[in-house]
Structures are given as C-alpha cells and as structure tokens.
Amino acid sequence: xxxxxxxxxxxxxxxxxxxxxxxxxxxxxxxxxxxxxxxxxxxxxxxxxxxxxxxxxxxxxxxxxxxxxxxxxxxxxxxxxxxxxxxxxxxxxxxxxxxxxxxxxxx
Amino acid sequence: xxxxxxxxxxxxxxxxxxxxxxxxxxxxxxxxxxxxxxxxxxxxxxxxxxxxxxxxxxxxxxxxxxxxxxxxxxxxxxxxxxxxxxxxxxxxxxxxxxxxxxxxxxxxxxxxxxxxxxxxxxxxxxxxxxxxxxxxxxxxxxxxxxxxxxxxxxxxxxxxxxxxxxxxxxxxxxxxxxxxxxxxxxxxxxxxxxxxxxxxxxxxxxxxxxxxxxxxxxxxxxxxxxxxxxxxxxxxxxxxxxxxxxxxxxxxxxxxxxxxxxxxxxxxxxxxxxxxxx
Amino acid sequence: xxxxxxxxxxxxxxxxxxxxxxxxxxxxxxxxxxxxxxxxxxxxxxxxxxxxxxxxxxxxxxxxxxxxxxxxxxxxxxxxxxxxxxxxxxxxxxxxxxxxxxxxxxxxxxxxxxxxxxxxxxxxxxxxxxxxxxxxxxxxxxxxxxx
Numbered sequence: 001x002x003x004x005x006x007x008x009x010x011x012x013x014x015x016x017x018x019x020x021x022x023x024x025x026x027x028x029x030x031x032x033x034x035x036x037x038x039x040x041x042x043x044x045x046x047x048x049x050x051x052x053x054x055x056x057x058x059x060x061x062x063x064x065x066x067x068x069x070x071x072x073x074x075x076x077x078x079x080x081x082x083x084x085x086x087x088x089x090x091x092x093x094x095x096x097x098x099x100x101x102x103x104x105x106x107x
Numbered sequence: 108x109x110x111x112x113x114x115x116x117x118x119x120x121x122x123x124x125x126x127x128x129x130x131x132x133x134x135x136x137x138x139x140x141x142x143x144x145x146x147x148x149x150x151x152x153x154x155x156x157x158x159x160x161x162x163x164x165x166x167x168x169x170x171x172x173x174x175x176x177x178x179x180x181x182x183x184x185x186x187x188x189x190x191x192x193x194x195x196x197x198x199x200x201x202x203x204x205x206x207x208x209x210x211x212x213x214x215x216x217x218x219x220x221x222x223x224x225x226x227x228x229x230x231x232x233x234x235x236x237x238x239x240x241x242x243x244x245x246x247x248x249x250x251x252x253x254x255x256x257x258x259x260x261x262x263x264x265x266x267x268x269x270x271x272x273x274x275x276x277x278x279x280x281x282x283x284x285x286x287x288x289x290x291x292x293x294x295x296x297x298x299x300x301x302x303x304x305x306x307x308x309x310x311x312x313x314x315x316x317x318x319x320x321x322x323x324x325x326x327x328x329x330x331x332x333x334x335x336x337x338x339x340x341x342x343x344x345x346x347x348x349x350x351x352x353x354x355x356x357x358x359x360x361x362x363x364x365x366x367x368x369x370x371x372x373x374x375x376x377x378x379x380x381x382x383x384x385x
Numbered sequence: 386x387x388x389x390x391x392x393x394x395x396x397x398x399x400x401x402x403x404x405x406x407x408x409x410x411x412x413x414x415x416x417x418x419x420x421x422x423x424x425x426x427x428x429x430x431x432x433x434x435x436x437x438x439x440x441x442x443x444x445x446x447x448x449x450x451x452x453x454x455x456x457x458x459x460x461x462x463x464x465x466x467x468x469x470x471x472x473x474x475x476x477x478x479x480x481x482x483x484x485x486x487x488x489x490x491x492x493x494x495x496x497x498x499x500x501x502x503x504x505x506x507x508x509x510x511x512x513x514x515x516x517x518x519x520x521x522x523x524x525x526x527x528x529x530x531x532x
Binding site for chain 3: 007008017019020022024025026027028029030031033034060078079081083085086087088089090091093095097098099
C-alpha cells in the first residue's frame with residue numbers, strides 16, 4: 001500500500017478513484033504520566049509521554065485507514081492529511097484521511 | 108478515469124462491548140483506590156507516630172472531651188477509675204507527660220475506647236458486666252496501652268491521610284473526620300495494635316496483682332456478648348469488637364503468654380467496691 | 386453515598402439512551418451512505434480534465450454531544466491509559482454525518498462529483514476538562530457539475 005500526500009504518483013497512472021478513506025484513534029496515557037507531564041510542563045522540554053501518545057495514535061489511525069483502503073480494493077492512498085484535535089484533557093485524537101486510488105503502470 | 112465511492116468497512120470503532128470495558132475499568136479503579144488508601148493510611152499512621160505527644164495533647168485540647176463524660180454525676184466511680192488509671196500508668200511506666208484522663212459514660216453501650224490526648228472513655232454497659240477489679244484493670248490497662256503506644260494518633264493520621272487524598276481528588280470525603288464525631292468514633296485500631304495492647308495489659312495486671320487471674324474473664328465477657336447479641340446498645344457494638352482479635356485467640360494467647368513469661372494464672376481476686384454496683 | 390447514587394443513575398440513563406441513539410444513528414448513516422455513494426467525494430485536488438464543470442463550495446456540519454456513560458468510561462480510561470473506545474464512535478458518527486450533509490447539499494445542486502474534501506473537527510465544550518465534550522465535525526469540498 002502506497003501512502004503519500006502528493007496527489008499523484010510519478011511514473012504511475014491513476015485508473016480509478018475510490019473516494020475518501022479514513023482512520024481515527026483516541027488515546028490517553030495513564031494518570032501517572034499525566035502528572036509527570038504536568039510537572040515537566042513547569043520547566044519546559046519535551047513531554048516524551050505525549051510525543052509517544054500522539055505517535056501511537058497516529059500509527060493506529062494510519063493502520064485503520066490502510067485497512068479501509070484494502071477493503072475496497074485500492075492499492076494506494078494519495079493526498080493524505082493528518083488532523084489532531086483535543087477531545088478531553090490528556091487524550092489525543094488523531095484523524096487521517098486520503099483518497100484511495102488504483103494505480104497502474106502507464107502502458 | 109473512473110470515480111466511485113464504494114462502501115467502507117466499519118473499522119474506526121472498536122468492537123468491544125462498552126459494558127465490558129466499563130466493568131473492567133471500574134474494577135481496576137476500585138482496586139487502585141483500595142491499594143492507594145491502604146498505602147496512604149500506612150504512611151499516614153507511621154508519620155503520625157512521629158508527632159510529639161505534646162502536639163497531640165494540644166490537638167485533643169481543641170475538643171472539650173469532658174463535655175461528653177458523666178464524671179460530674181458519678182464522682183465516686185470517676186475518681187475510682189481515675190485512681191486505677193494512675194496506678195496502671197505507673198505499672199506501665201508511662202512517661203510523665205502522658206497523663207491519662209478517664210471519662211465515665213453513663214450509657215448502656217458496651218464499649219470502652221482510648222482517643223487522642225490520653226483520654227479514655229469507659230461505658231457503663233461494659234463496666235456493669237465486669238465481675239472483679241482484675242478484669243477492670245485488664246480493660247483499663249488495654250486502653251491505656253493504646254495511649255502508651257500512640258495508637259490513637261497513628262490511626263487518626265492514617266484516616267486523615269486518606270481523607271486529604273480523597274478531598275484533593277474531589278470526591279466527598281468524610282469531612283467529619285476532623286470534627287467531634289471523628290475523634291470519638293473513627294479510631295479503629297489494627298489487630299496488631301490490639302495484640303500489642305493486650306500484652307501490655309497482661310504485663311500491668313501481673314505487676315499490680317502478682318498474677319493474671321481474672322484477666323481472661325474480660326474476653327469471655329466479650330465472647331458471651333457477641334454470642335447473644337444482647338448488648339443493649341444503640342450504636343452497633345460489633346464495631347468495637349470487629350477489629351479486636353478473636354476472643355478465643357485472645358484467651359489462648361493470654362494462657363500462652365502467662366506460661367512463657369512464667370506469670371501465675373491463679374491468685375486472689377480483688378472485688379470491686381460496693382458503689383460500683385449499678 | 387447520595388452522590389454515588391446520582392452518578393449511577395446518570396451513568397445508566399446515559400448508557401441506555403446514548404446507546405439507543407447511537408444505534409439509530411449508525412443505522413441511518415449506513416442507509417444514507419449507501420444512497421449517497423452514487424455521488425463520489427474525493428480528497429484529490431485535481432478535478433477531472435475531461436470537459437467543463439460548474440463549481441461551487443459545499444459543506445456540512447454537525448455537533449454531537451457525549452452522553453454521561455461515555456464521559457464516565459473515558460474518565461476511568463484516562464487513569465489507566467489506552468484506547469478511549471467510547472469516543473471513537475462519537476467521532477466516527479460526527480464525521481460521517483458531516484460528510485453526508487455535505488454530499489446531500491451537493492446532490493440538491495445536481496453535482497456529479499465533490500473534490501478536495503477536507504475535514505475540520507473541534508471540541509466546543511470549552512477548555513474545562515470537567516465538562517463532557519461536544520464534538521463539532523465540519524466537512525467541506527468543491528462540488529462539480531458537468532455542463
């Protein structure tokens with residue numbers, strides 16, 4: 001599965017557009033890490049707990065998007081966009097969506 | 108070029124049933140709360156043990172303990188109990204600043220307890236069941252030993268640590284813990300504390316009378332009261348009994364300790380004074 | 386104790402009504418999606434090059450509130466960390482509803498395709514973490530009608 005945020009694939013031709021596919025994930029870290037991050041927030045620096053949290057979320061969301069694309073028979077997802085929103089304190093929502101397409105070698 | 112929107116699979120929502128997740132989380136939270144409460148209460152009680160007795164006395168002084176007692180109405184009984192308590196204090200070699208104050212309560216509740224600042228409460232309901240002075244000394248010695256080992260402040264400290272944590276989280280904790288009712292009823296001692304006090308009571312019984320006869324009688328009274336449920340009290344008496352080691356065990360440990368230390372188990376029983384009949 | 390009873394009542398009410406509403410919503414979403422799939426929506430910014438099209442901006446949005454049960458479970462989940470599955474369905478519903486409304490608008494205009502679809506999601510319950518979330522999903526794109 002090709003994932004790209006370009007609108008086309010160089011050297012390949014889009015033969016079919018299958019519309020939007022999407023994946024989302026909402027996750028939280030346990031309270032202990034929330035507290036540690038709260039303390040660290042006073043001194044600055046990277047909050048590894050939250051970096052990790054968003055990374056995990058992003059991976060899972062992407063996974064789900066790929067699942068959808070596979071289910072409808074696409075072989076690439078183009079023009080992929082990520083969006084992050086805050087739903088509640090300490091939890092992160094990652095949403096990823098793109099256009100599922102079927103790519104073919106130009107003959 | 109073809110454009111199409113095929114039907115997408117429903118994979119963005121977890122399949123797990125919400126009730127299942129809810130119950131796992133709830134059980135987990137309860138376990139967490141219990142574990143943290145225990146940890147806090149242990150930490151609180153061991154820290155509270157470091158508070159100097161003079162500070163404890165001051166805290167206890169904030170509440171007018173004597174307003175609860177019926178000492179004025181029964182001066183004879185009160186002074187008799189106080190004399191015994193002073194005798195026991197010497198037998199237990201209490202430090203001089205630990206002054207025991209006995210409060211007699213004219214209530215049918217079968218209870219007796221020690222609280223902050225060396226205040227010991229004795230209830231008529233329990234006293235009227237005692238057959239002789241020896242068992243009274245055992246009971247009083249037991250409560251005084253609680254004071255000696257700082258059990259009230261330790262138990263109080265544990266309770267406060269939990270209460271503070273609860274209020275910080277935002278749930279409604281039993282804010283009564285600092286109030287009047289808190290001082291008089293929430294002090295529950297662990298079994299370990301009770302055994303420690305039992306041993307000390309035995310020790311002073313032997314020091315005062317030279318034998319242990321009559322001491323085990325106290326636990327037989329408890330056992331009987333528990334068996335018949337006829338304890339004629341308004342407050343649940345089981346509250347008092349529940350944390351105390353099982354009566355049978357206490358009677359046995361009485362015998363074992365006597366053997367171990369070579370203390371005599373038989374001897375002359377001292378009767379209670381006449382005015383002690385209710 | 387009283388508070389505990391209130392919480393229990395609200396959680397169970399939230400569960401029963403929230404679950405019923407959610408099931409109903411998902412059913413209607415699936416039905417309407419089936420109908421609307423004849424009007425394809427694309428994320429691509431490259432419109433088809435074959436012929437002339439009339440273009441107009443279309444959008445759809447929806448606000449969905451969380452029920453007490455979901456908030457409660459999410460609160461517990463926040464203690465332990467991990468996937469907050471009760472919010473997933475909330476977001477999924479909001480986005481799909483927004484996209485459908487956008488497509489329905491495009492359909493009324495007689496469009497053949499919707500291009501460059503973008504989503505916007507926000508929590509409009511305010512910054513307080515104590516308040517249950519209200520999700521707003523907004524989908525917008527350019528509807529194309531063949532001339």
